[in-house]
Amino acid sequence: MDSIVLAPSHAVIAGSGLGNKADAASIAGGVLETMMTTGAGKISTIVLASIVALFLLDQFFTAKVDPQEPPLLKPRFPLIGHLVGMMLGQQSYFQKLHKRNSPPIYTLPVLNGKIYIATSPPLIQSALRGKDLSFDPFVVDFAQKLLGLDEATMAIIRDESKGTTTNADMTKAIHGGLSGGNLLRTNRAVLEDVAAQLNAFPLGNDGLEIPDFWIWLRNLLSAATTKALYGKKANPFDTIPTMFDDLWQFDTHTPTLMISPFPWLTHPKTLQARARLQAAVVDWYTAGNDKDPDIAAIAAYRAETLRRHGFSARQIGQIEISLALVSMQNAIPTLLWLVLNVYQRPGWVERIRLEILDTLQEAKPVNGMRQVQIYVSSLEEKAPFLLACYKEAVRIGNAQLGTRRVMQDTYISDGKGNRYLVKKGIDMLMPCGVMHRLDNVWESDTDSFNPNNFLSPEQKGLDPQTQSEREKLRKASYIPFGGGKHYCPGRKFAMYEIMALMATLVVGFHVSPLGGGEEIQMLEMMGVRFGEAVAKPKRNGEGCPVRLKRKEGWEAVRWRFVC
Numbered sequence: 001m002d003s004i005v006l007a008p009s010h011a012v013i014a015g016s017g018l019g020n021k022a023d024a025a026s027i028a029g030g031v032l033e034t035m036m037t038t039g040a041g042k043i044s045t046i047v048l049a050s051i052v053a054l055f056l057l058d059q060f061f062t063a064k065v066d067p068q069e070p071p072l073l074k075p076r077f078p079l080i081g082h083l084v085g086m087m088l089g090q091q092s093y094f095q096k097l098h099k100r101n102s103p104p105i106y107t108l109p110v111l112n113g114k115i116y117i118a119t120s121p122p123l124i125q126s127a128l129r130g131k132d133l134s135f136d137p138f139v140v141d142f143a144q145k146l147l148g149l150d151e152a153t154m155a156i157i158r159d160e161s162k163g164t165t166t167n168a169d170m171t172k173a174i175h176g177g178l179s180g181g182n183l184l185r186t187n188r189a190v191l192e193d194v195a196a197q198l199n200a201f202p203l204g205n206d207g208l209e210i211p212d213f214w215i216w217l218r219n220l221l222s223a224a225t226t227k228a229l230y231g232k233k234a235n236p237f238d239t240i241p242t243m244f245d246d247l248w249q250f251d252t253h254t255p256t257l258m259i260s261p262f263p264w265l266t267h268p269k270t271l272q273a274r275a276r277l278q279a280a281v282v283d284w285y286t287a288g289n290d291k292d293p294d295i296a297a298i299a300a301y302r303a304e305t306l307r308r309h310g311f312s313a314r315q316i317g318q319i320e321i322s323l324a325l326v327s328m329q330n331a332i333p334t335l336l337w338l339v340l341n342v343y344q345r346p347g348w349v350e351r352i353r354l355e356i357l358d359t360l361q362e363a364k365p366v367n368g369m370r371q372v373q374i375y376v377s378s379l380e381e382k383a384p385f386l387l388a389c390y391k392e393a394v395r396i397g398n399a400q401l402g403t404r405r406v407m408q409d410t411y412i413s414d415g416k417g418n419r420y421l422v423k424k425g426i427d428m429l430m431p432c433g434v435m436h437r438l439d440n441v442w443e444s445d446t447d448s449f450n451p452n453n454f455l456s457p458e459q460k461g462l463d464p465q466t467q468s469e470r471e472k473l474r475k476a477s478y479i480p481f482g483g484g485k486h487y488c489p490g491r492k493f494a495m496y497e498i499m500a501l502m503a504t505l506v507v508g509f510h511v512s513p514l515g516g517g518e519e520i521q522m523l524e525m526m527g528v529r530f531g532e533a534v535a536k537p538k539r540n541g542e543g544c545p546v547r548l549k550r551k552e553g554w555e556a557v558r559w560r561f562v563c
């Protein structure tokens with residue numbers, strides 16, 4: 001079986017495919033002979049001989065492709081060209097290939113295996129909906145390495161003897177835990193803590209000097225999220241002062257941790273951070289806190305599922321640091337890109353402020369302070385420009401690599417009569433970084449932040465009829481949250497918490513650069529690596545010091561979010 005597993009972030013190679021050996025050997029022999037007789041020096045002979053050897057190996061080992069499969073896209077440098085390109089460029093390598101006019105779906109030969117890459121909206125939608133393509137194998141593959149799980153734990157994860165698997169039941173628990181009333185309750189709990197933190201903000205004219213806006217935003221939402229997940233009584237993230245730093249240290253190095261053959265040598269600090277996180281979370285489950293009715297439904301359902309499958313509290317704690325990670329690692333950087341991009345344009349801040357003002361309601365004063373309510377679930381409808389900015393922050397920051405393994409030979413189709421055979425055991429990648437930069441889909445200069453991408457034709461003064469094809473294409477190309485069975489269950493959760501926090505900032509607070517001037521510093525994005533979805537700021541966000549103070553007329557206000 002030809003198989004390359006590359007996502008979230010590692011490669012497993014198996015199988016082989018033989019090319020036309022006789023032709024290759026004679027061409028290579030000719031090249032070598034020419035080289036030797038022209039008197040080239042020893043070093044250049046060795047280099048050339050290596051290239052010829054690679055050329056030969058390429059002919060021998062490049063995977064075979066059935067004519068019905070997606071066409072083969074050969075690397076410019078034989079055999080290892082794509083592998084090196086992916087290692088160096090990570091997700092951006094697919095954008096590079098796309099700029100070379102790659103077909104809408106192609107087969108990428110990597111060593112002696114292959115992967116499929118889809119970059120056409122209808123083909124991606126077909127793949128995400130397809131029952132024969134699955135994300136599950138990756139969860140199992142990466143759990144062990146990422147979380148450092150022992151064989152006994154992995155044996156339960158791999159167990160299929162009960163007619164179901166841990167993974168299948170966890171998917172149900174996750175989606176149930178983050179839908180309907182459970183979603184609203186968890187959002188309410190997060191925002192209650194966000195409000196408490198903002199309400200504790202200094203009342204004076206100087207406000208607060210924040211040396212590092214990224215770290216401030218990160219800590220604000222991390223504290224609120226963990227409180228909502230684990231409840232107020234016994235939050236494991238309150239036990240050790242380094243817990244948030246540990247979580248983000250772990251998050252930053254997850255992509256390399258998964259591929260490092262000797263993580264104890266290459267990532268000792270990350271392993272120590274992971275160990276501290278796991279110890280605190282293990283204690284929390286050992287004390288039975290997951291049965292407390294005050295905790296988030298997603299945490300409770302997942303723990304109940306894991307206990308049902310026979311995991312001990314130690315094993316649950318080790319696995320469940322992933323819940324904290326997944327709840328924050330994409331949402332919080334998205335908040336950063338929204339805030340930074342909007343605050344580059346005072347006109348946009350004002351436009352959002354006016355939208356939000358219309359939605360606010362005054363409630364009964366508390367301790368002599370005004371109490372202002374934000375109706376979170378109405379923001380989607382009542383604040384279209386804020387919503388467009390949020391979606392644009394998601395588009396611009398997200399380069400997740402949708403990943404599925406073909407479980408049995410099947411066809412995917414673009415709905416226009418083109419269909420492609422995809423074969424059992426091969427992985428298919430759907431690079432969001434390419435989809436979110438397609439020239440024919442998005443407003444021009446696809447690297448720029450442009451909320452027009454998500455305003456309706458009517459809101460932009462355009463004729464909806466002439467725009468309908470493009471609108472459809474935009475919907476199909478926008479895949480920041482994946483799709484199908486594993487469509488991110490936290491997408492609404494993230495949207496509400498981010499929009500609510502942004503709404504409060506623009507109405508109630510004044511954000512200005514610490515060194516003077518009008519606009520706050522824009523931070524640069526790091527490239528998104530395999531295994532990540534949302535870009536983090538370069539240099540851990542250093543270089544964006546701000547002053548945050550309550551706005552005139554909004555000094556003595558207590559904020560309250562209604563979900």
Ligand code: HEM
Pocket residue numbers: 135171174326327328330331334394398400402403480481482483484485486487488489490491493494533534
């Ligand atoms: C802007 C923020 C977020 C982004 C961009 C994002 C992105 C993603 C992506 C790309 C996937 C994989 C989907 C697929 O392969 O089809 C995913 C899955 C998942 N996300 Fe999110 N996510 C975000 C926020 C959240 C939040 C806040 C939570 C939890 C509170 C969450 C929980 C999950 C879970 C549990 C899964 C696995 C679902 C499954 O396996 O069925 N996500 N997310």
